[in-house]
Amino acid sequence: MKLYNTLTRTKEEFIPLEEGKVKMYVCGPTVYNYIHIGNARPFIMFDTLRRYLQYKGYDVTFVQNFTDVDDKIIKRGHEEGISPEEVANKYIDEYFVDADGLGIKRADVHPRVTDNIQQIIDFVKDLEDKGYAYEVNGDVYFDTKKFEGYGKLSKQNQDELEAGARIEVNGQKRHPMDFVLWKSKKEGEPGWNSPWGEGRPGWHIECSVMSNRYLGETIDIHAGGQDLAFPHHENEIAQSEARSGKTFSNYWVHNGYININNEKMSKSKGNFFTVRDISKQYDLEIVRFFMLSAHYRNPVNFSDEMLNQAKAGLERLYNAKEKLEFTISNLSESSIKDEEKELIGELESYKTKFINAMEDDLNTADAVSSIFELSKFINTNVNETSSVEFAKMCLDKFNELTGVLNIVNKKNDDILDKDIEELIQKRADAKKNKDFKLADDIRQELLDKGIVLEDTRQGTKWKRA
Ligand SMILES: [Zn+2]
Numbered sequence: 001m002k003l004y005n006t007l008t009r010t011k012e013e014f015i016p017l018e019e020g021k022v023k024m025y026v027c028g029p030t031v032y033n034y035i036h037i038g039n040a041r042p043f044i045m046f047d048t049l050r051r052y053l054q055y056k057g058y059d060v061t062f063v064q065n066f067t068d069v070d071d072k073i074i075k076r077g078h079e080e081g082i083s084p085e086e087v088a089n090k091y092i093d094e095y096f097v098d099a100d101g102l103g104i105k106r107a108d109v110h111p112r113v114t115d116n117i118q119q120i121i122d123f124v125k126d127l128e129d130k131g132y133a134y135e136v137n138g139d140v141y142f143d144t145k146k147f148e149g150y151g152k153l154s155k156q157n158q159d160e161l162e163a164g165a166r167i168e169v170n171g172q173k174r175h176p177m178d179f180v181l182w183k184s185k186k187e188g189e190p191g192w193n194s195p196w197g198e199g200r201p202g203w204h205i206e207c208s209v210m211s212n213r214y215l216g217e218t219i220d221i222h223a224g225g226q227d228l229a230f231p232h233h234e235n236e237i238a239q240s241e242a243r244s245g246k247t248f249s250n251y252w253v254h255n256g257y258i259n260i261n262n263e264k265m266s267k268s269k270g271n272f273f274t275v276r277d278i279s280k281q282y283d284l285e286i287v288r289f290f291m292l293s294a295h296y297r298n299p300v301n302f303s304d305e306m307l308n309q310a311k312a313g314l315e316r317l318y319n320a321k322e323k324l325e326f327t328i329s330n331l332s333e334s335s336i337k338d339e340e341k342e343l344i345g346e347l348e349s350y351k352t353k354f355i356n357a358m359e360d361d362l363n364t365a366d367a368v369s370s371i372f373e374l375s376k377f378i379n380t381n382v383n384e385t386s387s388v389e390f391a392k393m394c395l396d397k398f399n400e401l402t403g404v405l406n407i408v409n410k411k412n413d414d415i416l417d418k419d420i421e422e423l424i425q426k427r428a429d430a431k432k433n434k435d436f437k438l439a440d441d442i443r444q445e446l447l448d449k450g451i452v453l454e455d456t457r458q459g460t461k462w463k464r465a
Helices: 037-055 071-080 084-101 117-129 158-164 203-215 226-244 275-279 284-292 304-329 344-359 364-381 388-405 412-432 436-448
Strands: 002-005 010-013 021-026 059-064 133-136 139-142 179-184 199-201 219-225 249-255 258-260 300-302 451-456 459-464
Touching: 002 249, 021 037, 021 203, 037 059, 037 219, 037 249, 037 258, 037 275, 037 284, 037 388, 059 203, 071 084, 084 275, 084 284, 117 133, 117 139, 117 179, 117 199, 117 203, 117 226, 139 226, 179 203, 179 226, 199 203, 203 219, 203 226, 219 226, 226 249, 275 284, 284 300, 284 304, 284 364, 300 304, 304 364, 304 388, 344 364, 344 388, 364 388, 412 436, 412 451, 412 459, 436 451
Parallel strands: 021 059, 021 219, 219 249, 258 300
Antiparallel strands: 002 010, 133 139, 139 179, 179 199, 451 459
């Protein structure tokens, strides 16, 4: 498989450190709120990378952290009158609700920063002992000038970085690019005892420590959003490699940006969407399918129009599968026919196309296209005169490929029910407004979909005809 490595700016053949095994780390969420749609993209795409590597037979160890101590969490705690720990616990639970909806598998380990404080202190102490870190008034900084490879991920040398750095009002740092490893405790903040006094970890250090603790000094893949490449991942490399003297991660994989209605997502523009908001209108499998329909490194534009397109596409796949299952349940001829044997080559070709796309830097966009082609092939070649054997081969192939992407494995009804409920509500509103024409039209629209309405005293009930 080829993967685009940000470190070398080229697509490289993926070769794991240890044959048959993959060690993978993905930067996780800061748990102060529901995850937003920008967070969802890396989680979905790197879940897919993990699933594909497992499909290829690799034994993948996948670690994704929770940042559970952070300025934003502390602030949220103050606002809600609860402790930072309660804020974190709440939003970790909510993360799992959204991740489940998006079809994201649990990591093998979901470490939390607050469970790794001693490891973080030991790590920072090592850096200090080796001369890469210095303390000023209880704060500890990484000395970027001491680490020769600083800037290698973002392909900037130290002078360029310094010229680009905002001049911070921080007289404590030796150099503008130095970053904090340990922050001294301020009033109203959580703190832990350390050799530098009470304090808490900086953000970058946590991933270096947890990756090292759960996966070892060198890992295969470190992944995250493009916005994390600098400074977060650059700093992770500096900390980890300064301490171990070894390569931290062999492959650095980053996904592209997500725009909302062609604009950058921001709270001030009012186009900031959490996954939870979206789940009120769309089944989250549609969001997963939408993300998979683009290559992970390309920017994507998120809009109602695009989501509705994804929804229509996903429905086509569900319908194809449902029709195929229905056909199989009614077939009588069991053994494969000669003319069907001639089609097996073509059936296999869709899997080959799918694999070739995935092998080429996880091109899920083309992989999805190959599934559409397969479903078209099935629609054309499986009917009431087919043999059970051939029809089942087609279904197996369809399930195998959609299974790798973790899509089309629910009951179609789950996806459609939301639409039905919405239309029923619309009809009720129309009746209330005495728009009986619209109410009748909606009843007919539902009837065309095979949904029969029954108005009862408890409200409108529906069933499939
Ligand atoms: Zn990280």
